[in-house]
Amino acid sequence: MTNWGITLPLTGVPLAAHRDLVRELPDLGYTDVWSAETAGTDAFTPLALASEWAPGLRLGTAIAPVHTRGPGLLAMQAATIAELAPGRFVLGVGTSTPTIVTGWNAVPFAAPYGRARDTIRFLRAALVGDKVTQDYETFSVSRFRLERPPTPPPPILLAALRPGMLRLAAREADGAITNWLAPSDVPTVRAELGPGRELVARIFVCPTEDAEAARGLGRMLISTYLTVPVYAAFHEWLGRGEALAPMHEAWAARDRAGAAAAIPDEVVDELVVHGSFERCRERVAAYRESGVDTPVISVLPTGADPLQLVRSLAL
Structure with missing residues (x-):
């Protein structure tokens, strides 16, 4: 199966106005919907809607920051989407940036590598329903247990750019999420992640000639x-x-x-x-040919209707 993802919600489109498009996505050839979290919608709510609008799509967060929620809350939100979309949800987490974590959320941007590692280890235990009491290097949890652990627990992907995080993703997670790279860069990234782990890439697409x-x-x-x-x-x-x-x-x-x-x-x-829609599709496909498992289009504004742009970029 060829994965072909889209980033939602689209810039300038009200969240509720995505319903008809999301229902069309499987017939258009899209397999995945991935959300983001900066200063717009949160990472989880759009996926809750998409799970009802198009139950066949795979859903993913790219990404939910590991600092801005407590570990238990992050597990609960992930479990909620995993319950709505059993076997079709991927939890993407990452360190985010000091601007988002500290400047906007008043949380210290401390030990990002360790916090990512410890959060993945906590989530692995929590999402299978274990009671977690553990002193991790960057935080401690006492007697946390999900009341509604999802079946199956979702895969966990880690946002990763350079070798350290990519190797952490290979050891502790089920794969990595990356962005801002060219198809020619993919083999370098894939070499650090290694085989057997999913590589997701958000690709910025501006369909205009x-x-x-x-x-x-x-x-x-x-x-x-x-x-x-x-x-x-x-x-x-x-x-x-x-x-x-x-x-x-x-x-x-x-x-x-x-x-x-x-x-x-x-x-x-x-x-x-x-470029043209055809050229954009070919260029996105080049990422997959270079080693990306799931290319995720992020549509940039061109002045045209963004809903129609997504339809025109379909496989």
Whole structure:
């Protein structure tokens, strides 16, 4: 079976207005719906709706941060979606960023690697219904037991970019979730994750043949994301350090427009899929051919109806 995922909800579309589209997704060739969690909807509520609107879809969070919920609450929310979509839910967790964790949620961004590891270990026990009393390195839990453990428990994927997190995902989780990479980068990431683990990639797709408009939007997003230290280190590891150095220099000088303008066209074209619908589909398929198990499209705004864009990007 060929996995073909979509990120929901779509920008600018009310949550309830997704119902008809979600019901169509299986017939359009989509297999998966994945949510995100930054400052819009939470990661779980859209999946609860999708589980009722289209019971055949696989659902996943990409990602639920490990710091912003207590371990027990994270387990309860995961168990709820797993009960609504038995055997069709994937719990994606990750460290998120200091801005989201501390700046927006007033939680210390402490020991991200350890917190991710400990959260996965706790969830493994909690989601099978064990009573958990454990002093982990980054938190302690006393006598927690889910009242409604799901059957089966959901797989757990870890958001991972560089070797340390990818290897942690291989050891402790069922796979990894990544983003902001080109098809040519996938073998490097897959080599660290290894075989036998699912690799999910969120792919930013701007379906327009106006290349300059797509590149303009892509530059804005790249300068915003890839200046975050973890993404900067990711692309240094992938070999884009020299190409992105002028962007980093301008960003450090607080020249936001200059940072975006300094990103070479070839970097934008590597990291943001754009062009005709056919070309976009081919480019997304290239990720799968390079080693991604589940490509997940994230539709970027073009001025067209985003619901129709999703329909037109179907397999």
